[in-house]
Amino acid sequence: MSLQSIKYTRGSLEILDQLLLPVQSKYLPVRGVEDGWKVINKMQVRGAPAIAIVGCLSLAVEIHPEEFESKKSLRQELEGKLNYLVSARPTAVNMKIAADELLVLANDLTKDDDVDVAAMKQRFLNATEAMLKKDIADNRAIGAHGAKAILQRVAAAAGAPMSGPVRVLTHCNTGSLATAGYGTALGVVRQLSELGKLEHVYCTETRPYNQGARLTAYELVHEKLPATLVLDSMVAALLRAKNVAAVVVGADRVAANGDTANKIGTYQIAVVARHHDVPFYVAAPLTSIDLHIPSGDHIIIEERPDREMTHVGEHRIAAPGINCWNPAFDVTPASLITGIITERGVFKPAQLKEAITKLLES
Numbered sequence: 001m002s003l004q005s006i007k008y009t010r011g012s013l014e015i016l017d018q019l020l021l022p023v024q025s026k027y028l029p030v031r032g033v034e035d036g037w038k039v040i041n042k043m044q045v046r047g048a049p050a051i052a053i054v055g056c057l058s059l060a061v062e063i064h065p066e067e068f069e070s071k072k073s074l075r076q077e078l079e080g081k082l083n084y085l086v087s088a089r090p091t092a093v094n095m096k097i098a099a100d101e102l103l104v105l106a107n108d109l110t111k112d113d114d115v116d117v118a119a120m121k122q123r124f125l126n127a128t129e130a131m132l133k134k135d136i137a138d139n140r141a142i143g144a145h146g147a148k149a150i151l152q153r154v155a156a157a158a159g160a161p162m163s164g165p166v167r168v169l170t171h172c173n174t175g176s177l178a179t180a181g182y183g184t185a186l187g188v189v190r191q192l193s194e195l196g197k198l199e200h201v202y203c204t205e206t207r208p209y210n211q212g213a214r215l216t217a218y219e220l221v222h223e224k225l226p227a228t229l230v231l232d233s234m235v236a237a238l239l240r241a242k243n244v245a246a247v248v249v250g251a252d253r254v255a256a257n258g259d260t261a262n263k264i265g266t267y268q269i270a271v272v273a274r275h276h277d278v279p280f281y282v283a284a285p286l287t288s289i290d291l292h293i294p295s296g297d298h299i300i301i302e303e304r305p306d307r308e309m310t311h312v313g314e315h316r317i318a319a320p321g322i323n324c325w326n327p328a329f330d331v332t333p334a335s336l337i338t339g340i341i342t343e344r345g346v347f348k349p350a351q352l353k354e355a356i357t358k359l360l361e362s
């Protein structure tokens with residue numbers, strides 16, 4: 001069993017085909033941007049951070065063997081292919097943010113007379129490769145901030161100086177299979193476990209792609225964490241019966257006001273959590289936060305093929321001819337979010353824009 005979603009050395013990229021998990025662990029070669037776009041669009045690799053990393057590394061492996069006649073021609077190639085990669089899936093912002101940052105780098109290097117075209121290509125390759133280590137470091141920081149925030153919140157609610165082990169609920173897959181490693185919301189779960197403070201983690205099935213049943217359960221079993229799979233329809237009954245201390249989920253795009261687009265079903269979990277007075281946290285790196293949009297109303301929600309709902313593999317489970325609505329994400333309003341856990345700290349939605357702006361300026 002492997003939890004490494006991405007295998008990369010300079011000139012070579014492979015991704016773990018997540019459509020085959022948990023039954024088969026198979027790596028696919030990604031030889032360039034066309035392959036990168038396809039494996040992202042087909043969700044053979046998925047997860048907001050992993051999408052950006054695989055997209056950018058697919059460009060890196062494509063340009064690695066190429067010689068460019070000028071910096072201008074290299075920059076033009078980079079811009080066209082980065083924009084193409086952004087189109088693979090519209091909701092997660094990470095690929096767009098990565099593309100914008102790499103284009104700023106390409107423009108700066110184009111203008112720098114002390115940098116020749118070979119050096120410019122090397123600098124670009126270095127920048128894409130740095131995303132792998134940075135993502136894992138960010139996730140460990142998210143895990144630490146998130147575990148501390150949840151334990152402090154639980155202790156305060158109990159009027160106790162410290163919290164004992166807690167039960168948490170998570171949705172979809174936000175672990176090593178959605179990132180370069182460790183995970184975001186699942187990174188918080190891992191950190192709680194490392195602190196000896198994880199009594200139990202519940203993961204939802206997450207229909208129709210079943211990221212929870214197929215991927216999160218795979219990760220949790222692999223690491224022998226105390227975990228139980230629940231159906232998406234069980235969340236209200238779970239929060240009523242099982243003393244869940246907190247909900248922690250991932251994000252695909254967080255708007256400036258804290259509204260958060262995440263896997264379909266997240267919104268109704270947040271509503272149920274509010275009804276049961278269970279704190280609801282979003283765990284997301286700064287690379288998932290889009291300060292360019294004021295609210296969740298501006299987030300494009302990807303709609304995916306009906307077949308993802310009507311079939312499980314080759315087996316039809318829905319009546320032929322029935323209409324389907326298959327949005328891959330929904331938007332949870334900031335009013336239902338207790339805190340947004342990032343690698344730079346935990347922020348209330350109302351604090352987010354000012355706090356992140358200051359961090360980005362510093």
Ligand SMILES: CSC[C@H]1O[C@H](OP(=O)(O)O)[C@H](O)[C@@H]1O
Binds near residue numbers: 046047
């Ligand atoms: C850290 S992954 C963030 C996010 O991405 C997943 O969506 P998908 O599986 O469609 O790529 C899910 O919404 C996770 O919460």
